[in-house]
Amino acid sequence: MKIGTCLNKKAFTLLELLIVVAVIGILASIAVPNFLQAQVRSKISAAKAQIHACRNALEAYRIDLNALPPTRYFCLALGGESAKKYFELPKELTTPTAYLSSRPLDPFYTFPGASHEAPGQSIKYRKPGFGYFNNMPTEEGIWVPRSFPLDDGDYIFYNNASQENPSSKSPVEYGLWSIGPIPKEEISMNMYEPVPSHTWYSPSNGVISMGIIVQLSSGHAAP
16 A cells, blocks of 8 residues: 555535534524423423312311411512512411422422422412411402403402401402413512413413413412
8 A cells, every 4th residue: 555545535515514503503493492392381280280289288278177378478678589489388288287298399480499498489379368478467468350250450459457358258269379481570569469360371472471370269270
């Protein structure tokens, strides 16, 4: 064999490499959004299953004690992160009687270090009547559309400080919800409220879209 004999090997041209890179980019642009949407759909299914389990636990608690556990919520003065901690699933559902083995974490709020025992990181809960604000006893209310179950934008605040609209008149005894794929951080009257349907998640707005995933005592729920 002569030194310097040419080896019959083919190499990619620059044009071919650019075409390969372009094809990979196109495939990635299709695959990544589909993957993210599949993840969100999985979390939505998990949230709905957890909310349903929480509702079963609440109804079992009600049968045993002829009452519902209190609402617990916290000051929103610190903004978005506090808003996520606005309401928490009652501790009474896990102790002294274990209607739930632990308070299920919201699938959309499972950051590293999230805890079943931390305020607001579980599925959320609200009911009118006796409750706790910053761990102090209070009378809690709930905003419900006047034309419930239609959301007419005209809300009534049912609570026991009102003679006209006491908690006992509310058509919704409690609401359970997940913060959803894109949590809102700004705070307003109906933010993180389980009842006004315009705040509810709907896949018709896009798989990854804003809105809370809700189930009410009345049976009404986000689609």
